[in-house]
Amino acid sequence: MSGTARGLGVSPGRAAGRAYRMARPPALPPPAPVADAAAEIAAAGEALRSVAEHLERHAAKAADPEARAILEAQSMIAADPMLLESVEEGVAAGLGAAHAIDAGCARHREALLEAGGYFADRAGDLDDIRDRAVAAVLGLSMPGVPDPGHPYVLIADDLAPADTAGLDTATVLALVTLRGGPTSHTAILARALGLPAVVACHGAAAVEDGTWVAVDGDTGELVIGVAEDEAARVQHEAAEARERAAASTGPGATADGHPVPLLLNIGSAKDLRPGAEGVGLFRTEFLYLDRAGAPTFEEQVEAYTAVLRALPGRRVVVRTLDAGSDKPLPFLGLPEEENPALGLRGLRTARSHPEVLDTQLRAIAEAHRACEADTWVMAPMVSTVTEAAAFAARARAHGLPKAGVMIEVPAAALHADRLLREVDFLSIGTNDLGQYTFATDRQHGDLADLLDPWQPALLHLVHLCGEAGRAAGKPVGVCGEAAADPLLAPVLVGLGMTSLSMSAPSVPAVRAALSTRTLASCAEQAHLALTAPGPTAAREAVTTSTR
Amino acid sequence: MPQKTVVIGSSSGLHARPAKLFVQAAARQPVPVTISVPGRKPAPAKSMLAVLALGATHGTEVTLEAEGPGAEEALTALAALLARDLDAEEPADA
Numbered sequence: 001m002s003g004t005a006r007g008l009g010v011s012p013g014r015a016a017g018r019a020y021r022m023a024r025p026p027a028l029p030p031p032a033p034v035a036d037a038a039a040e041i042a043a044a045g046e047a048l049r050s051v052a053e054h055l056e057r058h059a060a061k062a063a064d065p066e067a068r069a070i071l072e073a074q075s076m077i078a079a080d081p082m083l084l085e086s087v088e089e090g091v092a093a094g095l096g097a098a099h100a101i102d103a104g105c106a107r108h109r110e111a112l113l114e115a116g117g118y119f120a121d122r123a124g125d126l127d128d129i130r131d132r133a134v135a136a137v138l139g140l141s142m143p144g145v146p147d148p149g150h151p152y153v154l155i156a157d158d159l160a161p162a163d164t165a166g167l168d169t170a171t172v173l174a175l176v177t178l179r180g181g182p183t184s185h186t187a188i189l190a191r192a193l194g195l196p197a198v199v200a201c202h203g204a205a206a207v208e209d210g211t212w213v214a215v216d217g218d219t220g221e222l223v224i225g226v227a228e229d230e231a232a233r234v235q236h237e238a239a240e241a242r243e244r245a246a247a248s249t250g251p252g253a254t255a256d257g258h259p260v261p262l263l264l265n266i267g268s269a270k271d272l273r274p275g276a277e278g279v280g281l282f283r284t285e286f287l288y289l290d291r292a293g294a295p296t297f298e299e300q301v302e303a304y305t306a307v308l309r310a311l312p313g314r315r316v317v318v319r320t321l322d323a324g325s326d327k328p329l330p331f332l333g334l335p336e337e338e339n340p341a342l343g344l345r346g347l348r349t350a351r352s353h354p355e356v357l358d359t360q361l362r363a364i365a366e367a368h369r370a371c372e373a374d375t376w377v378m379a380p381m382v383s384t385v386t387e388a389a390a391f392a393a394r395a396r397a398h399g400l401p402k403a404g405v406m407i408e409v410p411a412a413a414l415h416a417d418r419l420l421r422e423v424d425f426l427s428i429g430t431n432d433l434g435q436y437t438f439a440t441d442r443q444h445g446d447l448a449d450l451l452d453p454w455q456p457a458l459l460h461l462v463h464l465c466g467e468a469g470r471a472a473g474k475p476v477g478v479c480g481e482a483a484a485d486p487l488l489a490p491v492l493v494g495l496g497m498t499s500l501s502m503s504a505p506s507v508p509a510v511r512a513a514l515s516t517r518t519l520a521s522c523a524e525q526a527h528l529a530l531t532a533p534g535p536t537a538a539r540e541a542v543t544t545s546t547r
Numbered sequence: 548m549p550q551k552t553v554v555i556g557s558s559s560g561l562h563a564r565p566a567k568l569f570v571q572a573a574a575r576q577p578v579p580v581t582i583s584v585p586g587r588k589p590a591p592a593k594s595m596l597a598v599l600a601l602g603a604t605h606g607t608e609v610t611l612e613a614e615g616p617g618a619e620e621a622l623t624a625l626a627a628l629l630a631r632d633l634d635a636e637e638p639a640d641a
Contacts, residue, residue: 069564076570076595083596108596115602118562122599291560291604 002225005203008448009220010182011190012486012509014238015153015174016214016231019207019224020146022156025131026138028098037091044087044097047136051129052078054142061168074125078133083108097137105130116330117289146209153213155204159186169193173235174215176204176222181448182431182481190217191484194505196238198222200448218487219543245508251277252500252511256518260493262511263315263501265479269306273504278315278374280427280501281479282307284360285322293331294356300363301370308371315374317427317479317501318364319406320357322346322380332356341441346381346408347391361398368400376402378427382419383409389422406479408432413461416468416476426465427501430480434458453482454535459495463530466496477501486513487542493519494526521545549619550612553626557633560604565633570595572628576621580613592625 034040055075062068077083086107090100105126112123131143146152151171158179172195180186180199190197196217198204207213207224214223214234226234252262263280266272272279287295287303295303308316323329324345332353337343350357361377368375379391382405395403404425407413413433416426430453435442437458438450462478469476477483477499478492484506490513492500500510517525525542532538557565573580573592581589582598589612590597603609609629611622 066563069567073563073567073595073599076567077599080594080596082591082594108600111596111600115600117602117604118560119599119602122562292606 003203003223005201005206005222005224007176007198007201007204007220007222008182008452009197009217010184010187010199010481011175011195011197011217013174013194013196013217013241014215014234015196015217016212016226016234016238017151017153017173018148019153019155019176019204019211019213020148020209021207022145022154022159023135023141023143024157025127025143026098026135026140028102028134029096029138031099032096034091034094034096040091040095040097040100041088043137044091044101044133045084047097047101047133048078048084048087048129050136051132052076054132055129070125073122074129077108077122077125078129083129098134101133101137102130105133116328148210153215155207156186158184159189169195174198174217176201176213176215178202178204179446179448181442181444181451182434182453184443184448187481188503191481191506192503194242219539245512248508248512248515249275250511252507252514254490254493254514254517254519254522256520258519260497260514261315261499262507262514263317263477263479263499264507265501265503266307268303269310271504272307272310273507276311276314276504278311278317279307280315280317280477280499282316282318283322284319288321288323288329291329291331294359297359297363297366300360301366304364304367305370308367308373308375312372313374315376315499317376317378317404320347320360320377320379321349324349324381341435346406347379347387348381357394358398361395361400365398365400374402375400376404376425378404378406378425380406380429381408381432382406383411385415385418385422388412388419392423407461407465408436410437410461413464416465417471420468420472420474425475425477426469428462428465428476428478428480428497430458430462430478430482433461433480437461449535452535453480453485453488454529454538456530456532456534456538459491459526459530459538462492462497463495463526469498470496475499484510486510487539487546488529489513490517490522491526491529491542494522494524495530517546548612548614549622550610551622551626552608552610553629555603555605555607555609556630558605559634560607561598561601561609561629562604566595566598568633569625569628570598572625576613576625577617578613578615578621580611580621580625583610583612584608585610 052075059068059071086104087100090103109123109126113120151173153174154172155176158177175190175197177186177199198220212226214226252260261277263278264276265281267283267286377395388405392403402424404423406429408429434451440447440450465476475498479501483500484502486509489510528541529538580592582592583589584601
């Protein structure tokens with residue numbers, strides 16, 4: 001077939017090539033009585049062995065040591081005698097090979113989920129093993145990442161971290177998923193790798209393996225059935241655009257020289273890049289994950305110093321611990337909640353554990369004193385002026401010069417002006433602000449359109465914050481995924497954002513986009529986006545005005 | 548029954564590469580070895596699933612048990628492995 005399908009462009013750039021689909025997980029056949037238990041056990045055992053061997057081969061090919069360790073561990077799970085034992089018990093209880101594999105994997109999955117943290121993440125590995133082994137037993141095509149032996153456009157229902165661990169990013173030209181939203185794993189991964197990506201593209205279901213397609217990660221367009229020479233032209237132009245973007249260096253600024261610092265979102269010193277203007281979001285969670293007790297003061301000082309020391313004279317915005325019942329930490333002992341996104345998370349955990357926040361602020365202050373960086377601290381998940389004032393007072397008491405808050409909750413955005421009487425700056429987390437403004441779970445693939453950062457109501461809240469910042473003469477930035485969109489970045493500047501923070505690979509394209517627009521044209525584009533009836537119209541209006 | 552208690556030294560816990568190395572080493576021992584965390588029943592050390600399900604993180608105290616000829620040596624070797632920070636050591640094949 002040929003034609004054009006539309007989705008949500010979540011990672012900019014264009015690419016063209018032959019498309020291949022990641023096969024769906026196999027469906028279980030209707031349960032049938034088992035005639036020959038020994039044969040079922042043999043079939044199941046053979047399937048698990050072949051999966052273990054496949055994973056082992058895959059591990060041997062993985063370039064990244066971390067990815068290799070995960071695949072090796074996964075191979076050992078497939079070959080685990082306890083798994084086979086559970087499968088045998090299933091057959092003894094009357095299940096066929098496929099159902100016994102399904103039940104056995106489900107049982108061990110539970111055990112891993114109970115172990116929590118890192119270990120619970122491995123539950124996804126069992127799902128993958130189950131899918132592969134069931135497909136092997138049923139003689140279906142193997143689910144997982146395709147391997148056509150040449151560069152290709154990957155089409156999938158949705159991509160989970162486990163799917164992409166073994167992804168050879170050198171042969172993938174672009175990602176297209178039927179489901180997923182702007183903050184899904186696919187979108188984040190694609191931006192981190194600099195691959196064009198389109199999500200929530202239902203029309204991609206019609207693409208047959210080997211079809212030539214063109215993907216536009218800016219407009220969300222998927223052209224199905226392009227001619228080979230057209231594909232070559234798109235690839236050539238995309239390569240030129242990448243070269244142009246990579247050639248741009250220096251601080252971010254509009255065409256008329258209005259500076260807009262382009263900062264990095266990082267999780268540790270590892271994510272820093274030479275030439276960075278600074279850090280707009282230093283996530284500190286990694287220090288706290290997967291451990292029984294809180295990290296010590298000394299450990300924290302060391303980790304913060306590693307980042308601050310690398311950026312003398314530059315801004316580093318450290319976000320205090322953003323954990324909660326959605327990202328549980330055992331030592332906080334938080335109760336399980338019906339609705340974790342609306343529960344005890346972010347700064348709210350300091351209500352019951354003020355000592356954790358105090359130790360962290362003390363450690364940041366200690367690192368700050370030892371380095372020359374311009375250290376700012378901010379709290380996540382702030383809803384009220386009282387919370388903001390209390391946080392700022394705490395930070396200042398520890399000797400930290402600049403305290404701010406994140407704007408993720410609509411209540412905070414509505415009171416941006418009052419917040420700025422208490423704090424030194426605001427930083428907007430557009431992903432969570434979208435989730436809370438549109439009452440839409442960030443993981444909900446079918447509602448991706450509501451999480452589109454181009455939603456005019458979301459931009460309206462960003463504008464409120466920008467206006468408040470301008471009136472107060474204080475900085476207001478964006479550190480959500482929206483800042484990484486080269487078409488949206490100028491709009492955000494037009495809405496009053498004084499800095500943009502994103503993952504390192506996104507910086508060149510955003511820098512290039514800003515350098516072609518004056519501050520006045522950013523403001524015009526912001527007006528177009530704000531007054532558009534919806535996200536698609538907003539994008540179109542801004543695209544048209546750019547051309 | 549001979550047993551040995553040891554504190555997990557790997558910074559990421561008994562997970563990914565450390566878990567792989569431990570399970571492989573346990574499978575090579577001449578005697579069956581079990582591993583347990585306080586308050587839970589012992590699990591076979593050569594089972595990746597059982598080892599992961601312990602949820603043993605950096606600093607967790609685990610107990611190894613084995614019986615039969617070579618049990619002491621097996622426990623000593625495995626305990627020494629667990630005490631090391633296997634994350635900090637470069638993979639030999641990388």
